Amino acid sequence: MMRPRISQFVFICLALCCSAAQAVQYVDAPxxxxxxxxxxxxxxxxxxxxxxxxxxxxxxxxxxxxxxxxxxxxxxxxxxxxxxxxxxxxxxxxxxxxxxxxxxxxxxxxxxxxxxxxxxxxxxxxxxxPVIIYQLTWSNGGDCLVVKPGIKTAKDLKGKTVALQAYGPHVDYLAKVLADAGLSMSDVSIKWVKDLTGTQETPAEAFHDADVDAALMIIPDGQALTSGGKVGTGAEGSVKDAEIMLSSKTANRVIADVYAxxxxxxxxxxxxxxxxxxxxxxxxxxxxxxxxxxxxxxxxxxxxxxxxxxxxxxxxxxxxxxxxxxxxxxxxxxxxxxxxxxxxxxxxxxxxxxxxxxxxxxxxxxxxxxxxxxxxxxxxxxxKEGLTNVVGVAVPKFDTAQVAGVIQRKQQQDTLNQGELFSFEVFFQPNQNQFSADLYADAFSKVIELASTYGGAVITIEGHSDPMGYLKAKKQNATEMSLGQIKQAAKNLSLSRANAVRTGITEFASSKGVVLDESQFAVVGHGIAKPKTGICGGDPCPPKTEQEWRDNMRVEFRIIQLEAESSVFKSL
Known part of the structure; x- marks a missing residue:
């Protein structure tokens, strides 16, 4: 029922025989x-x-x-x-x-x-x-969610079919990921299989079925299906264009191993x-x-x-x-x-x-x-008798300089949504620069929960600005220099707001007795570059209603998986 690692030789052999495998026999899970x-x-x-x-x-x-x-x-x-x-x-x-x-x-x-x-x-x-007496570990890299093309974020799982081992270690994993995306288990169709790995009745085998969109499995099986953890080529038992959307290296506070x-x-x-x-x-x-x-x-x-x-x-x-x-x-x-x-x-x-x-x-x-x-x-x-380490020391998980470089590159390339797992927004009033817990407690609590659950993910706090000042100035034939200054001022303001939100979250967490890993957070100032109304001819499209105008005044939270960016993690 558990998630053993299997040797590279063994899982390659299993992958090579996939094409000859008989159809998976799905089971009920009463x-x-x-x-x-x-x-x-x-x-x-x-x-x-x-x-x-x-x-x-x-x-x-x-x-x-x-x-x-x-x-x-x-x-x-x-x-x-x-x-x-x-x-x-x-x-x-x-x-x-x-x-x-x-x-x-x-x-x-x-x-x-x-x-x-x-x-x-x-x-x-x-x-x-049962009396739960001891927690041994958290899974930190041994389990993963593999998906087929078209599934980029957790929200994309809605209406999809997911293969899962009955009574295995991944049921609550799936439930948590769906819940954090605003979904529930009823939003997906589940196909239960008997075994976890090593047989023809596993999530990895089921993933080959055309009507299975995603599957949770141990990491060696996930790597085999995705041609070494990259993108499946369709060769050697992999599935064409399959990817690991999320592993427990990122979702490192979901699966707890215990004794009862x-x-x-x-x-x-x-x-x-x-x-x-x-x-x-x-x-x-x-x-x-x-x-x-x-x-x-x-x-x-x-x-x-x-x-x-x-x-x-x-x-x-x-x-x-x-x-x-x-x-x-x-x-x-x-x-x-x-x-x-x-x-x-x-x-x-x-x-x-x-x-x-x-x-x-x-x-x-x-x-x-x-x-x-x-x-x-x-x-x-x-x-604590006989123990030498009874005080947990919080160690920053990320190299902040490396994270800043990766996020800056993604911002320049407009690829911040690549690797996104979840996202949500909060809104502010015109000229607002402070973000107090009395107004944003629900949003701050959600960020703290996500940060605590997905400790291997980077959380971006992205500020956006109202483009109306720029659009009015352009309509009045302001010079390019003046327009450039307005854009930069809007970018600076959005960055300042993102920093204010980060400070608000940190202070709110501290007031609740929760210590956050500040290296996990990265702030971004978009200014007027990504308005809700879209871009028209290189400029923000003018808001047509008051609601469209207000929707641009927002801070977006994005939880991003950066496992491929190995340099961002500090070595232990």
Whole structure:
């Protein structure tokens, strides 16, 4: 059910056989509550507790904490806490749920979206009501939305057919993208497939069908369909003119990977669960240190990567795949868990994501109604024991100079709409230069939400000016020099307004306790160059009504994907 990375050799072979593949067999996706009837039993008493893994980079920290072994190794992080675990990879989420209900394991491992899909069936019995105990990672590059020609922005998905794995990690991904474009799941037609990758029943295979317009999939499949992540040529299994519209490198705060535990087990074994979570945090710190310092710690690094390859890919030789998994995720660590579970102001916190996900699932009948899903409510002052990094440090994600250069080039070439994911506008009054939160709170809140969700996107704040002063001066036969000065003054004013809006957003966010990455924002002053009324003979077309006149007095927000512009990202 998860999104494993597969080796380049394997996905090329899969791509080459696409043309010979039989037609995809689409499936129904009724609520899990209608498909899972496993009787609930108490957690089986055992000296060794079974803990599920999935094929994802976040689980490599769990493997390290267990001593790079399926069974807890002596002197490992978990062993030192008195834990005895057996790690079992189970990528079929439905089977995980069945094992959880039957008491084979008290733990559940998946994305927050997947756990929410199961929330209704898990809540049938108070013993199995899930408690979310830990966030491992955010997906940061491992998942993508591939589209066919004609789909340039998220709004263009309206009325389209999207292929999606049933009960997989991308259901809430699609729901969030649509919601941010002002759409809902009912605005698209969904074709469900059984598997995520590696078979003939996947979104990547479905994308070859003429009546499928878009599909969500893991990044290697997306790269195969788009000739290496560029534009599909139609050769070697790619689809002609297909492109990756959006990946989780840009939408890096959508897919959250978590662990949940049964309520009955948590009540009786809370101390043990806290030790497990603390061990996961220590494992994450040690794994991050290994990747950072692998040159000087090659022996330890190799041992961990081989163990991860064995447990996640059934082969110790699949080290490249294990390394790719790590690269596709972003560990949140102690500080990230505190933020996710306790910061009420954080737009992408547990409570907000749960509400968004369940609302979307109810709309497409994957949930009959919203179901209980609670957080553990840990005392994090206890859980920080043994950790070295308990303070999250916000690091600017973008090189501001490089971003400014890219945006300037796009402005000169009139290509700012290329890579656009979302856009919306706010309007101002004549001679207005201040943009206070009391007038623009809704717009500012939307910007903060988008900035928090699409942390890998650049947000442009583009000011526009009223062209009437220029048009009146030209009608009065003003000199070219005078007209040029009016244009420049309008451009300067529009830039000043864009800067005032950025300041207003930053101050509004600060008042809400939200810290924005200011390197993510770029201001643009268009002046009178892009009026709503259009261009007539090289000049702005005169407004015919008061409304057309007022519509030119606007600031536009544009969320732009710049993944192809690798220079804009600061190296970590």
């Amino acid at each position: 609520p899990l509550a209608k498909t899972i009837n496993e009787p609930v039993a108490d957690v089986k008493a055992a000296d060794v507790i079974r803990v599920p893994l999935i094929t994802w980079g976040g689980d490599e920290a769990t493997i390290l904490a267990n001593g790079n072994a399926a069974k807890t190794a002596p002197n490992s992080i978990f062993a030192k806490k008195g834990l005895k675990l057996t790690l079992v990879r189970e990528d079929d989420f439905k089977k995980q749920v069945e094992a959880y209900l039957s008491g084979e394991t008290p733990y559940l491992r998946g994305t927050l979206g997947m756990v929410n899909m199961a929330a209704e069936v898990l809540a049938r019995d108070p013993r199995t009501a 535990v049964r309520s009955d087990y948590f009540k009786v074994h809370r101390s043990e669960v806290e030790k497990f979570v603390n061990g996961l945090m220590q494992g994450e710190e040690q794994l991050s240190a290994l990747f950072k310092d692998k040159a000087s710690r090659m022996k330890d690094y190799t041992e961990t990567i081989k163990a991860s390859a064995q447990l996640l890919f059934d082969s110790p030789a699949a080290t490249a795949d294990a390394e790719s998994l790590y690269a596709d995720c972003e560990f949140v660590g102690f500080a990230g868990n505190v933020k996710f579970f306790t910061d009420a102001n954080y737009p992408r916190n547990f409570s907000n994501l749960k509400e968004q996900i369940q609302s979307a699932l109810v709309k497409i009948d994957l949930l009959a109604k919203k179901a209980p899903l609670t957080a553990a409510g840990f005392d994090y002052s206890v859980l």
